[in-house]
Amino acid sequence: MxxxxxxxxxxxxxxxxxxxxxxxxxxxxxxxxxxxxxxxxxxxxxxxxxxxxxxxxxxxxxxxxxxxxxxxxxxxxxxxxxxxxxxxxxxxxxxxxxxxxxxxxxLTEPAQQPGQPASQARADTGLIAEPRVEIATLPGCPFSRRALRMLRTLGIPFLEIEPTAEGSVPQIVIDGVAIGGYDALAELHSRGELEALRSL
The missing domain is CATH 3.30.1330.80 (Hypothetical protein, similar to alpha- acetolactate decarboxylase; domain 2)
Structure with a gap:
């Protein structure tokens, strides 16, 4: 930094x-x-x-x-x-x-392109890690955009996927456990519980 x-x-x-x-x-x-x-x-x-x-x-x-x-x-x-x-x-x-x-x-790391998981952005440096976060989004959803922006800003690797069921988006899974949507992600961030997911 x-x-x-x-x-x-x-x-x-x-x-x-x-x-x-x-x-x-x-x-x-x-x-x-x-x-x-x-x-x-x-x-x-x-x-x-x-x-x-x-x-x-x-x-x-x-x-x-x-x-x-x-x-x-x-x-x-x-x-x-x-x-x-x-x-x-x-x-x-x-x-x-x-x-x-x-x-x-x-943070001194490669710039990340919109829509690109952080792990891909670091491919040239050899710092690739298997994403622990999966996020299902839909185009035009403001809460999907907010969640993606938070993950990118924090440098958290993620895999963006299609929603698997009807319901609200985003749908966020961390280490195989569904946590909910944007509000749940923001709550984890406010408590500092997303820090362990960062890949610097």
């Missing part, structure tokens, strides 16, 4: 800036640290269909999650002028007030 500093000027869109950084480096990584403030925060709360937007002088507390050339999955928390803490999924429209400094850690 190598660390890359990122300074954001006033008015910068935090999410868009991180997406551009990942595309420039063509690598996946993690936000390691952040300090700064915001004039506007846009974040998705659980169960709501539209982002919540707050304005004012907002102090960033944490920004954590993953990024890749295919997109980002980041959680933001911040405090308002009354020291009330807010947070949720980082959305476009989160704007820097005076400045923000971030440190991003990029």
């Amino acid at each position: 190598h660390a890359v500093p990122l300074h954001l000027e006033a008015g910068s869109d935090v999410r868009r800036s991180l997406e551009q950084l990942a595309q420039q480096h063509q690598a996946g990584g993690f936000v390691l640290s952040v300090v700064g403030n915001l004039s506007q925060a846009a974040f998705a709360c659980p169960g709501k269909t539209a982002p919540t937007v707050l304005q004012g002088e907002l102090e960033i507390i944490t920004l954590q999650g993953t990024l890749s050339p295919d997109g980002v999955h980041l959680h933001l928390s911040f405090s308002d002028a009354e020291c009330q803490v807010w947070g949720g999924h980082l959305e476009h429209g989160t704007l820097v007030l005076r400045g923000a400094d971030l440190l991003v850690g990029f």
Whole structure:
């Protein structure tokens, strides 16, 4: 892993800036640290269909999650002028007030093409491992796209397959055990239980 500093000027869109950084480096990584403030925060709360937007002088507390050339999955928390803490999924429209400094850690591994299992992306390096994850998806399914993006961003080898039965997708199997769909995968990620599946 190598660390890359990122300074954001006033008015910068935090999410868009991180997406551009990942595309420039063509690598996946993690936000390691952040300090700064915001004039506007846009974040998705659980169960709501539209982002919540707050304005004012907002102090960033944490920004954590993953990024890749295919997109980002980041959680933001911040405090308002009354020291009330807010947070949720980082959305476009989160704007820097005076400045923000971030440190991003990029994984030093071959870039992965969309739809390509991580094990194939590492074929030239001899670091191929038998995928422990199988994922059944359907084209156009937003939850399938989110699950695939999470696996790619985390560097987890997977085998993409066709659904074997009617029902919701994605259908995810880890080490031969069906765990459910995107929400189950995200829950495992939040508990740090996907780390053992990574192949670096």
